[in-house]
Amino acid sequence: MEFPNSFLHVKCRTAATPLGLAAAFAVALSPPAAADSAECRQRNAPARITGPEKPDLSARQRVGKASYYARQFFGRPMADGAPMNPSGNNAASRTLPLGTVAKVTNVDTGQSAIVNIEDRGPYIKGRIVDLSPSTARQIGLTPHIGVANVVVAPIAVPLPDGRIRRAPAPQPSSRGSLPSPRHNRQAPRIPSKRAKSAAAERG
Numbered sequence: 001m002e003f004p005n006s007f008l009h010v011k012c013r014t015a016a017t018p019l020g021l022a023a024a025f026a027v028a029l030s031p032p033a034a035a036d037s038a039e040c041r042q043r044n045a046p047a048r049i050t051g052p053e054k055p056d057l058s059a060r061q062r063v064g065k066a067s068y069y070a071r072q073f074f075g076r077p078m079a080d081g082a083p084m085n086p087s088g089n090n091a092a093s094r095t096l097p098l099g100t101v102a103k104v105t106n107v108d109t110g111q112s113a114i115v116n117i118e119d120r121g122p123y124i125k126g127r128i129v130d131l132s133p134s135t136a137r138q139i140g141l142t143p144h145i146g147v148a149n150v151v152v153a154p155i156a157v158p159l160p161d162g163r164i165r166r167a168p169a170p171q172p173s174s175r176g177s178l179p180s181p182r183h184n185r186q187a188p189r190i191p192s193k194r195a196k197s198a199a200a201e202r203g
Helices: 005-013 018-029 033-044 133-138 193-202
Strands: 062-068 090-092 101-106 112-119 127-131 148-158 164-166
Touching (some): 062 133, 112 127, 112 133, 127 133, 127 148
Parallel strands (some): 090 112
Antiparallel strands (some): 062 148, 101 112, 101 148
16 A cells, blocks of 8 residues: 555654554545645636637627726736726726727616726626726725626727727617607697687577
8 A cells, every 4th residue: 555645754753653653644634725725716716718809899888797907907018008007097808999988887886987998808707898996986896896797888999990980879769759648639729708608699
């Protein structure tokens, strides 16, 4: 029977007594706690996205989750070369072109903020935008919450040929375009005094 190295080391350090052998077996048979903890963290970690994604030039809004930059990224160069400003309106997207101006709205609070896409990310599945801490506070995203459901509505999207694509104007719904039934009703006519007297003479 081969014993693990940990058992051999303990055996060398302990006396050949029943108590020493028991301690050696306990060490040898005990699971590696650090390895198990790391395995659990890896199993519970959110799925990451790898590989490039096709740029989205449609200027259509998308729904997903927003997170915000961690402190270790403050001041680091972003994809456009500018330093990440935790107090600015810089934001990151995997698919929107750099230079895109977009409106980010927190679905739960209804609060909105305008951002400039200057970086790439986030690379966590389900997340569509990374915000600066300042912008996150503007839409009600706090460190206690961490992640929020948002709508990202592009306002101006730079195209490869130098043109700017504007977001399509919202179309009124068919229900909203119809006049209210209340306005279709004609007000009842109130007979004048002359009409009343004429009706009385005929009677």
